Amino acid sequence: MPEHSSVNSQAARLLMDRRKFSDMRVESLDATPRAADGEVVFRLSRFALTVNNVTYATFGDALGYWRFFPTDREGWGQLPVWGYADVAESKVDGVEAGQRFYGYWPAATHVKVQPGKVGERSFRDEAAHRAELPEIYNWYQRTDDDPLHDAQTEPLHAIYRPLFITAFCLADFLAENNFFGAERVVVSSASSKTAYATAFCIRQHAGIDMIGLTSSGNREFVENLGLYDNALAYDDLHSLDLGTRTIYIDIAGNPQLQAEVHRFFGANLVYDCSVGAAQSLVPPSPPRGLPGPQPEFFFAPTWIAKRYADWGAGEFNRRSGRASQAFFDYVADNGLIELAERSGLEAAREVLAEMIRGDTDPAAGHVIEL
Ligand SMILES: NC(=O)c1ccc[n+]([C@@H]2O[C@H](COP(=O)([O-])OP(=O)(O)OC[C@H]3O[C@@H](n4cnc5c(N)ncnc54)[C@H](OP(=O)(O)O)[C@@H]3O)[C@@H](O)[C@H]2O)c1
Incomplete structure (x- = not known):
């Protein structure tokens, strides 16, 4: 050859x-x-x-x-x-x-x-x-032969494609579980691409308040994404009201913050989803004796395998492809x-x-x- x-x-x-x-x-x-x-x-x-x-x-x-x-x-x-x-x-x-x-x-x-x-x-x-x-x-x-491929947008796709697929799966998983009865989702490392792609996907489901938690230096960036209802610095977690059933999506992988979230929301924390370790160079382990639900690790490849079985690979690719195109358009149109x-x-x-x-x-x- x-x-x-x-x-x-x-x-x-x-x-x-x-x-x-x-x-x-x-x-x-x-x-x-x-x-x-x-x-x-x-x-x-x-x-x-x-x-x-x-x-x-x-x-x-x-x-x-x-x-x-x-x-x-x-x-x-x-x-x-x-x-x-x-x-x-x-x-x-x-x-x-x-x-x-x-x-x-x-x-x-x-x-x-x-x-x-x-x-x-x-x-x-x-x-x-x-x-x-x-x-x-x-x-x-x-x-x-890839409908998503376009030489001009290739760099953007290289960055977001693997992260978006996680976001799509995570939102799909939460929707499948009726958001565990929550009315609000709080996401850590909200400035990360995985976090705000997840916010984009969750926003397709009505009635969920999206709160982004981030470092104080990235708060303005998070606010300007236009994907969260509220962008808060980590220190301002306590400004949230306690009476709302809440899901925590942990992308930071910071055990101290995780403990703080559990203590603060108490019985109104309905689900803790461990997704990332953006702030850690060792696999984070949840603090012992956390009040509320035990953290559950979300691993996109496992959810994809489930959806391949439920829907077939073709249908999964069609749905995720449509959603990612909408997200790529949002990123490009808003110069994120x-x-x-x-x-x-x-x-x-x-x-x-x-x-x-x-x-x-x-x-x-x-x-x-x-
Ligand atoms: N489970 C899965 O299937 C899956 C799939 C995809 C991604 N993920 C995980 O999601 C996480 C985010 O990935 P990404 O590629 O989306 O990240 P990214 O866009 O590169 O995110 C950068 C953000 O991470 C935080 N950060 C990064 N390094 C930090 C440090 N040393 N100390 C403190 N904060 C730091 C900061 O956010 P703040 O200032 O907002 O905290 C920063 O703005 C990763 O841990 C990744 O592995 C998991």
Whole structure:
């Protein structure tokens, strides 16, 4: 099969110390990977970085994120990222050099996969080391046949697509449970993309008051999103009235805040949904003896698997696709973020270091071009 010229470009990868994430290094490889029979080599083109990627490292051991793209270096991992890559070399029928795919990649210039099921629009990486990992991460979508794909909006899609799908599923899960009888939803790390995409989806359901909790420096940003009924700094939690049945969506993963929320709302806290760990570099564990409901972890891939079974993958994709288009339009029409496009793995290292330090500007949409 023909080779793409980029197969010969210098290969490199970003390695992260699995114990101390701020220790990262960009390593050049002596040779670009080559495809054997049944394999495809991809050249990464563009990927997004958000705090979600740092959380992959936080849960790298607990949830297996280091196992997607294993390295030969003890103690060092390759961080998974979402974005776009082109086929550099293929020894698989149905996957052709030059085709562009969206999916889950390592922070590296190249990666080798083993497409098993190859469909008209997608394939599944059947590499043995990925077999036990959640299904949703193992599928790659061809962009030329993707109704959501548009070269102009690709950077925005790289940023929001994986986060929006969580938001869509979370709102769907809460609606399916009649919001546990709540009239109000309080979300922490409200300035995060996952949080405000969730607010966007929940707003489609009438009668729910959306409160965003955020750091004082991000309060104005959250207010200007136009997606929350009220934006409060963390210290102002106590200004909320106590008589309203409330759901807590925990995206910050801050156990002190979580305890505060439980103590404050008492019996009117009807559900505590753990979604993220934006403020933590270790898997947060809920404080012991919390009053009220026990926190329940929400893992989007599990809900997607349920909806695939309920609705079929096609219907799930139609519904989530329609919703995400509306969200992307909202983001673009209201200029919610400014793209910060940079080039190379060294730039990726700098952006991640900034996020690990907690210097994240929610108004910046980080995209790395390779
Ligand atoms: N369970 C799931 O299936 C699932 C799926 C997708 C995402 N998530 C999780 O949702 C979280 C948000 O991800 P995202 O990509 O949407 O984030 P993002 O848009 O990059 O969010 C940035 C925000 O996170 C907070 N933050 C970040 N670093 C911090 C630090 N070191 N100290 C304090 N606050 C910090 C700040 O919000 P505030 O100032 O508002 O606190 C900041 O504005 C992640 O933990 C991610 O893994 C979970």
